[in-house]
Amino acid sequence: MSEVYLARSRLRRLEARESLPNKLIELLKKVGIEKIIQEGNIVAIKVHIGDTSNSGYRYVRPIFVRKVVDLVRSLGGVPFITDTWGLKHIESAIKNGFNYTTLNAAVIPANGIKENFYKVVTLRDAFHIKEVQVAGNVYDADVLINFAHSKGHPSCGYGGAIKNIAMGCTSYKTRGDIHSLEKLDKIGANFQEGLVDATKAVLLNKQGKVIHINCIMDVQPMCDCAPYSDNPIVPDIGIAVSTDIVALEKATLDLIDKAPPAPYSLADKLKLKPGENKFFKIHGKDPYIQVKAGEKAGLGIQSYKLIEI
Amino acid sequence: MPRVIVDQNKCIGCGTCIKVCPAGVYKIVQGKAHVVNPDACLVCRACITHCPVNAITLGPREYEPIRRLYE
Numbered sequence: 001m002s003e004v005y006l007a008r009s010r011l012r013r014l015e016a017r018e019s020l021p022n023k024l025i026e027l028l029k030k031v032g033i034e035k036i037i038q039e040g041n042i043v044a045i046k047v048h049i050g051d052t053s054n055s056g057y058r059y060v061r062p063i064f065v066r067k068v069v070d071l072v073r074s075l076g077g078v079p080f081i082t083d084t085w086g087l088k089h090i091e092s093a094i095k096n097g098f099n100y101t102t103l104n105a106a107v108i109p110a111n112g113i114k115e116n117f118y119k120v121v122t123l124r125d126a127f128h129i130k131e132v133q134v135a136g137n138v139y140d141a142d143v144l145i146n147f148a149h150s151k152g153h154p155s156c157g158y159g160g161a162i163k164n165i166a167m168g169c170t171s172y173k174t175r176g177d178i179h180s181l182e183k184l185d186k187i188g189a190n191f192q193e194g195l196v197d198a199t200k201a202v203l204l205n206k207q208g209k210v211i212h213i214n215c216i217m218d219v220q221p222m223c224d225c226a227p228y229s230d231n232p233i234v235p236d237i238g239i240a241v242s243t244d245i246v247a248l249e250k251a252t253l254d255l256i257d258k259a260p261p262a263p264y265s266l267a268d269k270l271k272l273k274p275g276e277n278k279f280f281k282i283h284g285k286d287p288y289i290q291v292k293a294g295e296k297a298g299l300g301i302q303s304y305k306l307i308e309i
Numbered sequence: 310m311p312r313v314i315v316d317q318n319k320c321i322g323c324g325t326c327i328k329v330c331p332a333g334v335y336k337i338v339q340g341k342a343h344v345v346n347p348d349a350c351l352v353c354r355a356c357i358t359h360c361p362v363n364a365i366t367l368g369p370r371e372y373e374p375i376r377r378l379y380e
Binding site for chain 1: 351352357358359373374375378
């Protein structure tokens with residue numbers, strides 16, 4: 001059984017330490033960040049910085065990333081913020097609030113200004129993609145903090161920690177390889193297996209050197225890359241952290257599915273009920289496939305113990 | 310509607326999109342890039358990242374079932 005730590009965004013007391021950015025620090029300490037980061041380690045913090053047209057707005061708030069940066073620095077690590085799609089996407093990051101001024105860390109492309117800096121990682125066992133082009137800066141980083149936003153996605157029902165790595169820490173060739181799998185079935189099974197292949201390749205040189213975070217806030221129906229944002233389909237839940245990406249994704253999906261549909265949301269319009277597979281109802285894609293595939297690929301286990309702080 | 314759209318006023322016909330596209334989506338017709346094979350698009354965004362004049366954008370994907378829920 002893997003441990004998944006959860007901090008709820010709901011306040012128990014009217015105190016600053018109860019506020020989620022502060023609880024995030026506590027979560028990272030619980031999961032062992034002080035042992036994972038050694039002095040001098042270069043730490044990649046992968047976030048989805050939002051869409052390129054600066055029209056969507058329900059991505060991870062920069063204040064949470066700043067808290068992670070401050071903690072990494074206090075441990076002697078050298079952090080940088082990163083995302084894919086080259087330098088033009090970093091220009092969007094700056095406008096969306098992810099920049100040196102707000103975060104106290106460099107924001108750089110994961111794989112070069114035009115996505116041509118990558119390392120080819122060959123998988124011995126893969127569902128579909130044997131050769132994965134891993135983003136060079138993520139490959140080279142000593143530690144990876146995979147800071148994902150949990151939300152819906154039209155290709156796989158849901159996108160969180162697995163998708164943040166698979167699509168966000170690879171190159172356009174690998175993204176194309178994964179998207180080409182979409183045509184093979186209607187419930188997103190092959191696509192999600194492709195996500196797992198890419199994730200496995202990225203994590204290959206990060207054993208014991210990675211922390212996965214799911215921000216389960218602003219759980220909108222569509223991806224952060226869309227040029228619009230809709231109301232969240234469930235009330236804000238909080239932030240979940242684990243070193244087991246499979247357990248984290250399973251726990252996150254369970255939390256979202258157990259939650260009541262948020263008023264004035266698409267889930268409300270569709271009259272979804274607590275306990276229903278919400279993303280399957282919205283997108284027709286079963287998001288639990290990526291969790292099962294992740295377990296099969298050896299990325300982690302589905303069985304988890306949820307520890308609320 | 311194609312997934313990728315070329316702004317014909319911005320396109321300078323340099324052929325960069327043809328070079329980077331892994332799926333053969335583009336062709337130069339009368340000095341400008343045109344989307345000739347929209348269904349082949351893999352949404353990898355290489356063309357958008359590489360286009361030197363920001364002539365390419367991603368259009369809505371027509372097969373998304375979620376669109377019907379907003380109609």
